[in-house]
Amino acid sequence: MLKVAVVGIGVMGYNHARIYNELQKDGNVELVGLSDMNKDRLNEVSEEFGVKAFSNYRDLLEEDLDAVSIVVPTFLHKEVALPFIKKGISVLIEKPIADTIENANEIIAEAEKNNVILSVGHVERFNPAVLKLKEHVEKGNLGDIVTMTAKRVGPMTTRIADAGVILDLAVHDIDVMAFLANSKVKHVHALAKNVKHPNNNAEDYALIISSFENSIDGIIEVNRLTPHKTRTLNIVGTKGIAYLDYMNQDLTLYDEEWVKTAKINKEEPLKKEIAHFVDCVQNNKQPLVTGLDGLNALETAIYALKSSNGN
Structure with missing residues (x-):
């Protein structure tokens, strides 16, 4: 039986604990500890979950764990994970894997050195609508992809105080686009500003x-406004266009003759992600979202931040 724990039980960490439970x-x-x-x-x-409480996460190291979810503020990822x-x-x-490229590289290097599974929580990769879209892209049903346009907007939240919208929100679509394009970003340009945060x-x-x-x-618009x-x-694409709704898990495809609504078995993406992680640890499989994937998304986000600052 896989023994797991969760470090950080804010809103997202609570959901990790709920799903492990x-x-x-x-x-x-x-689930042996939080x-x-x-x-x-x-x-x-x-x-609530009937498990041990550890105010110091390092005490969990004595619990004979197989796996752990790290759900703390981004600037603490390396310190807690290592x-x-x-x-x-x-x-x-x-997500994002770390606050800096250097820290991300250190996490990845240590995971390789110690032969452990490292997965990064880019949860939209496990959205059933995204996975269905990936199938259609790979089958060539849209032809060659020309452009991808994402919109991830919503009201202000005080829950996320340590990161702006690029590292907190846009990184989702940065990763999904790389997943669908099966390619790395070559160039990035960004505009960003603080309106009322x-x-x-x-x-x-x-x-x-x-590009x-x-x-x-790819074009990504994000805001908390x-x-x-x-x-x-x-x-x-050269043969059609696809419209995806992340929240409703809907996917519609248009070509020259047909409008098609994809049949999707709607599931909680986070539950799919955690179940996949458990399976990877139990069977020593490479996760869908690797440390390198997390690094690539972080690099693009950081370059976007630098571009928005005129660098």
Whole structure:
């Protein structure tokens, strides 16, 4: 049985704990501990799931763990992840993989050195609509992809205070576009600004234009200014166009003759992601989102930030 833990039980970390708890019913996973600096929150969630509470995450290293989810602020990713990796514990680390390219490289190098599974939580890769779109792209149903356009906008949230919209939101679509294009970004240009975010150093609007090595172009608009959430992705190909709605998990394809609505088995992407991670650890399989994938997304996001600052 795979012994797992979660470090960081804010909104996202709570969902990791909830899903591991649900997976226990299958008998393949045991959630053995949770850790958070907020002791009241920690005790509340640990009591809900009937597991041990650890105010110091390093105490989890003595629990004979097989795997851990790291769901702490991005600037803490390397500091928290490395002790587990060095002890041979596989890690699912929330996106972005790290706060700097150097820290991401160190995480990846240590995972390779210690022969552990490292997966990065780019959860939209596990959205059933994205996976269905990937199937159609690979079958050539859209022809050659020309452009991809994503919109990820919504209202201001105080929950994310340590990152602007490029590292927090756009990185989702940066990764999905690379996944669908099966290519790395070659050039990136971005415009960004702070309109009303209380942290003056955090942009709450950005427009990113990228060009991939295989000549596909991508446009991403993100903000925390729009009163309602929108999460969409459109792809234009030489044979047709696809419209994807991330939240509703809907996919519609148009060609010269037909309008087709894809049949999609709608599931919770995070549950699919965590179940996949568990399977990779149990069977020593390469995850769908590797450390290198996380690094590539982070590099593009950082280059977009530099571009938006005139660098």
